Amino acid sequence: MNLLGVKRLTKSFGGLTAVNNVSFDVEPESIVGLIGPNGAGKTTVFNLITNIYRPDQGEIVFNGSSIVGKATHKIVAAGIARTFQTIRLFQNLSVLENVLAGRHCRLHSGVTGSMLRFPWQKREEAAALQHSIEALEMVGLGHCLDAPAKSLSYGNQRLLEVARALATEPKLLILDEPAGGMNEQETLDLIELIRKVRRRGIAILLIEHDMNLVMRVCEAIVVLEYGSKIAEGPPEAIKKDPRVIEAYLGSEEDY
Amino acid sequence: MEVFFQQVTNGLAVGGIYALIALGYTMVYGVLRLINFAHGDLFTMGGYLGLTLLTSFALTGRLGPLLGIIVLAIMVMGLVAIAGAALERAAYRPLRESPRLSAVVSALGASIFLQNAIMLIYGAKMMVYPQDILPKVAINLFGLYIPLVRIIILSASVIMMAGLYAFIQKTKVGAAIRAAAIDQGAARLMGINVDQVIMIVFLVGPGLGGVAGLMVGLLYGQVNFTMGWVYGLKAFTAAILGGIGNIPGAMVGGILLGLIEALGAAYISIAWKDAIAFLVLILILIIRPTGLLGERVAEKV
Amino acid sequence: MTTGKRIAFCIAALLVMAAPPLFLNAYWVDVLNSVGLYAILGLSLNLIVGSAGLFNLGHAAFYAIGAYTAAILNTTFHIPILWLLPLCAVTAGLFALVVARPIIHLRGDYLCIVTIGVGEIVRIALINNVFGLTGGANGIFGISRPTLFGHAIRKPDEFYWLIWSFAAITIFLFHRLENSRFGRALNYIRDDEVAAEGCGVNTAHYKLAAFIVGAAWAGMAGDIYAAKMTIIAPESFSFWESVLMFTLIILGGSGSIPGVLLGAFLIIGLPEVFREFANARMLIFGAAMVVMMIFRTQGILPARPRRYATPPDPSCKAEAEA
Numbered sequence: 001m002n003l004l005g006v007k008r009l010t011k012s013f014g015g016l017t018a019v020n021n022v023s024f025d026v027e028p029e030s031i032v033g034l035i036g037p038n039g040a041g042k043t044t045v046f047n048l049i050t051n052i053y054r055p056d057q058g059e060i061v062f063n064g065s066s067i068v069g070k071a072t073h074k075i076v077a078a079g080i081a082r083t084f085q086t087i088r089l090f091q092n093l094s095v096l097e098n099v100l101a102g103r104h105c106r107l108h109s110g111v112t113g114s115m116l117r118f119p120w121q122k123r124e125e126a127a128a129l130q131h132s133i134e135a136l137e138m139v140g141l142g143h144c145l146d147a148p149a150k151s152l153s154y155g156n157q158r159l160l161e162v163a164r165a166l167a168t169e170p171k172l173l174i175l176d177e178p179a180g181g182m183n184e185q186e187t188l189d190l191i192e193l194i195r196k197v198r199r200r201g202i203a204i205l206l207i208e209h210d211m212n213l214v215m216r217v218c219e220a221i222v223v224l225e226y227g228s229k230i231a232e233g234p235p236e237a238i239k240k241d242p243r244v245i246e247a248y249l250g251s252e253e254d255y
Numbered sequence: 256m257e258v259f260f261q262q263v264t265n266g267l268a269v270g271g272i273y274a275l276i277a278l279g280y281t282m283v284y285g286v287l288r289l290i291n292f293a294h295g296d297l298f299t300m301g302g303y304l305g306l307t308l309l310t311s312f313a314l315t316g317r318l319g320p321l322l323g324i325i326v327l328a329i330m331v332m333g334l335v336a337i338a339g340a341a342l343e344r345a346a347y348r349p350l351r352e353s354p355r356l357s358a359v360v361s362a363l364g365a366s367i368f369l370q371n372a373i374m375l376i377y378g379a380k381m382m383v384y385p386q387d388i389l390p391k392v393a394i395n396l397f398g399l400y401i402p403l404v405r406i407i408i409l410s411a412s413v414i415m416m417a418g419l420y421a422f423i424q425k426t427k428v429g430a431a432i433r434a435a436a437i438d439q440g441a442a443r444l445m446g447i448n449v450d451q452v453i454m455i456v457f458l459v460g461p462g463l464g465g466v467a468g469l470m471v472g473l474l475y476g477q478v479n480f481t482m483g484w485v486y487g488l489k490a491f492t493a494a495i496l497g498g499i500g501n502i503p504g505a506m507v508g509g510i511l512l513g514l515i516e517a518l519g520a521a522y523i524s525i526a527w528k529d530a531i532a533f534l535v536l537i538l539i540l541i542i543r544p545t546g547l548l549g550e551r552v553a554e555k556v
Numbered sequence: 557m558t559t560g561k562r563i564a565f566c567i568a569a570l571l572v573m574a575a576p577p578l579f580l581n582a583y584w585v586d587v588l589n590s591v592g593l594y595a596i597l598g599l600s601l602n603l604i605v606g607s608a609g610l611f612n613l614g615h616a617a618f619y620a621i622g623a624y625t626a627a628i629l630n631t632t633f634h635i636p637i638l639w640l641l642p643l644c645a646v647t648a649g650l651f652a653l654v655v656a657r658p659i660i661h662l663r664g665d666y667l668c669i670v671t672i673g674v675g676e677i678v679r680i681a682l683i684n685n686v687f688g689l690t691g692g693a694n695g696i697f698g699i700s701r702p703t704l705f706g707h708a709i710r711k712p713d714e715f716y717w718l719i720w721s722f723a724a725i726t727i728f729l730f731h732r733l734e735n736s737r738f739g740r741a742l743n744y745i746r747d748d749e750v751a752a753e754g755c756g757v758n759t760a761h762y763k764l765a766a767f768i769v770g771a772a773w774a775g776m777a778g779d780i781y782a783a784k785m786t787i788i789a790p791e792s793f794s795f796w797e798s799v800l801m802f803t804l805i806i807l808g809g810s811g812s813i814p815g816v817l818l819g820a821f822l823i824i825g826l827p828e829v830f831r832e833f834a835n836a837r838m839l840i841f842g843a844a845m846v847v848m849m850i851f852r853t854q855g856i857l858p859a860r861p862r863r864y865a866t867p868p869d870p871s872c873k874a875e876a877e878a
C-alpha cells in the first residue's frame with residue numbers, strides 16, 4: 001500500500017491554476033523527488049499536502065485515510081513533517097528549543113501540569129530533551145544546543161529545520177529545497193543525511209533544483225510544468241524523457 | 256418620519272466627519288500596512304487648534320462667517336498636516352524595517368503622548384467653542400428644517416473627499432501613492448521616491464483629520480482631549496467597513512457608520528450608541544474582514 | 557543559577573518584599589499595594605502579549621468581569637469575597653473563551669483593535685446597568701472586607717500581605733508555566749505562527765488558552781481589587797487601565813517576569829515618587845514607548861533564554877561568532 005497517495009489535485013489562485021490535476025504516490029521508505037521549473041507549482045503541492053492551502057479538487061490519502069482539510073498540526077501528528085523553502089525557524093529561540101517545537105505534538109502536559117510539575121511531566125520533559133538532542137546529533141548539530149537559531153550558518157539552519165521535522169517522528173518527511181544555499185560539501189553531507197533518514201524507515205518527498213542531488217538520491221521523480229505533471233519515473237528514464245529535456249533541462253543551461 | 260429624516264441628516268454630517276478621519280487611517284494603512292493609532296489624536300489637535308486660532312484671530316468676525324471658517328480650516332489643515340509629517344519622521348520612519356508590531360506599539364505610544372500633551376497644554380476639562388460663529392439658522396429643505404452647520408459640514412466633507420479622489424486618481428503624485436500602496440518595492444524600482452510618498456500621505460491624512468476635528472468643534476460646540484480615540488476608533492471602524500486601504504471605501508464606510516449610529520441611537524438606545532459602532536467593527540472583522548469594497552485578501556505564506 | 561543559588565535568591569526576594577510594611581507609613585504601603593495589583597494584572601496580560609505575542613488592549617474587561625462577579629455575589633448572597641476567587645477566574649475565563657474564540661484568528665493589529673472594542677463594549681454595558689446587576693455608572697458599593705483564617709483584612713498592611721502573597725504565587729506558577737511545553741508553544745506562535753502550526757502546534761488552541769488563562773488571572777485580580785476598595789465602578793475599568801497594563805509590559809520587558817515586575821514599579825510606583833509630575837506621567841510613558849521601540853524593542857529587562865539540563869557545549873560559541 002502507498003504511504004501517500006495524491007490524486008487529481010487541483011488548486012487555482014484567482015485565474016491562475018497553480019496545480020492542475022496532479023497525481024502521484026509515495027511508497028513507504030522511498031525517496032521521491034518533485035522537480036520542475038520555477039513557478040511549476042511544486043511548493044504549492046507541498047502546501048496542499050500540509051493543508052496550508054486547501055485544494056479545490058482532488059484527494060490526498062496518507063496512511064490509508066484522507067487528510068484533505070485536516071488542520072496542519074493534525075497532519076503533523078499523523079506523521080507528515082516538512083521544512084520550508086524560505087527558512088522558517090524560530091530565529092530568536094535556541095537551537096534546542098527549535099527542535100523541541102517538533103517534539104511538541106508527541107507531548108501531553110498542559111497548563112495545570114506545567115504549573116504543578118507532576119513527576120510524569122518532569123519525566124516527559126527529560127525524555128523530550130533527550131529525543132531532541134538525538135535529532136540534532138543525527139543532522140550533525142549536536143554540539144550546538146543553546147545558540148540562538150539565527151546565529152547558525154545558512155546551511156546549518158536548513159539542517160536545523162530537518163532536525164525539527166525529524167523530532168515529530170514522521171513517517172513521511174517533506175523537504176522543500178533542502179540544499180538551497182548549501183555549498184558542495186554541505187550538499188554531499190545532506191545526501192548522506194537523507195539516506196540515513198530513510199534507513200530509519202522514513203519516506204522522503206523533496207523539491208530540489210540541484211539535479212545532481214535529485215538524480216543521486218531519488219528512486220522516483222515527478223516532473224511538473226505549469227502546474228501539470230509531465231513525466232514520472234525513475235531517474236534514468238526522466239533524464240532521457242524528451243518532454244522533460246525540452247520543458248525543463250533543455251531550457252536552462254545551468255542544469 | 257420627522258425624527259427619521261433629522262437623524263439621517265445628522266448621521267450624514269457625522270458620517271462625513273468619520274469619513275474624513277477614516278481617509279487618514281486608510282491611506283496610511285494602504286502605504287505602510289500600519290494602523291496609525293495617533294491619527295485620532297491629530298484629529299483632536301485639529302479641534303483644539305481651531306479653537307485657539309478662532310479666538311486669537313477673531314477670523315469669523317473680520318472675514319465674515321463663511322470665509323472666516325474656510326481660512327480657519329485651511330490653517331488648521333496646514334498645521335495638523337505638519338504635525339502628521341513630524342510624527343511620521345519621529346515615530347514611524349525609524350521603524351520602517353522593524354517587525355510590524357513594533358510600529359504598532361510606537362503608534363500607541365505616540366497616541367498616548369499626543370493626547371497627554373494636549374491635556375497638559377489645554378487642561379483636562381472640555382473646552383467650549385464660541386457660540387456665535389455660524390448663524391444659528393435652519394434651512395428649509397423640502398419641508399424639513401435642517402441646521403445650517405450640518406449642511407456646511409456635509410458639503411465641506413464631500414468637497415474635500417472629491418478633491419482627494421481627484422488628487423489620487425488624476426495627478427502624478429496620486430499615481431505614485433497608488434503604486435506604493437500596491438507594492439512598495441516595485442514602486443521604488445520604478446523610480447518612485449517612496450519616502451516622499453509616505454510623507455505626502457502623512458501630510459494629507461492628518462490634514463483632513465485636523466479639519467474633521469474643527470468640524471466636531473463647530474457641530475457640537477465643544478472639544479475634549481480624549482475625543483480622539485473614540486472618534487479615531489469609529490473612523491477606523493468606518494475604514495474597515497469600507498475595506499481598509501481603499502479610499503472610496505473609507506468615504507462610503509464613514510457615511511454608512513454615521514447613519515447606522517444616528518439611527519441606532521434614535522431607534523435602539525442612545526445609551527448604547529458607542530457600543531453599536533464597536534459591535535459593527537467586531538462583526539465586520541469576523542464576517543468580512545476585507546470590508547464592503549475591499550479587495551486585498553490573504554497574505555502569501 | 558544552581559538550585560541552591562536559586563533558593564537563596566527566592567528567600568532573599570521574599571525577605572526584601574516582607575520588609576516594607578515594617579517601616580513605611582500607610583500611604584506608601586498602599587502605593588505598593590497598587591503596584592502589586594498591577595504586577596498581577598501585568599503578569600496575566602504578559603502571558604497573552606509577551607509570551608504569545610497577541611496584542612490585547614482590552615484586558616480591563618476581564619479584570620472588570622472578575623471584580624463585578626465578586627461584587628455582585630458578595631453583596632447579594634454574602635459569600636465571603638476570597639471564596640469567590642476561583643469563581644471570578646471561571647467567569648473571566650469563560651468570557652474570554654466566548655469573545656476570543658471568533659476573533660482569535662485575526663492578525664496582530666486587527667486583534668488589537670477588536671480587543672479595544674470588546675473592552676469598550678463591556679464598560680458601556682456596565683454603565684448601562686446590564687441585566688440590572690451592575691449598578692450603572694455608580695457601580696456597586698458595600699462589598700464586605702475579606703477575612704482570612706477568621707481575621708478581617710482592613711488596613712493597608714494587611715492588604716499588603718494578601719496582595720503580595722498572591723503576586724508571589726502568581727510569579728511562581730507563571731515562571732513554571734513559562735518554562736514548560738505550554739510556555740514554549742506560546743513563544744513559537746509569537747515568533748512564527750505558520751511555522752508553529754507546521755511543526756504540529758495547535759496554534760488556535762494555544763492562542764485561546766493564553767487568553768483564557770490570562771483572563772482568569774485578571775478576574776482573580778479583580779476579586780482582590782473589589783475586596784480592597786469595597787466599592788467598584790465602571791470608570792475603574794476604562795481603556796486607560798488596559799493601556800497602563802500594556803505599557804508596563806512593553807517598557808519593563810515583554811515576555812519577561814522580572815521585566816513586568818519592574819514595569820509595574822515604574823508605571824505605578826514612580827509617579828507617586830515624583831508627584832509634581834504625576835500629570836505628565838502618561839506623556840512620558842508614551843514617549844518612552846516610542847523611544848523604546850526604536851532603540852530597545854525588547855524592553856528594559858528582556859526575557860532571558862530558557863535553561864535546559866543539557867551538557868555544556870563550549871564549541872557553540874565559536875559557531876555563533878563565526
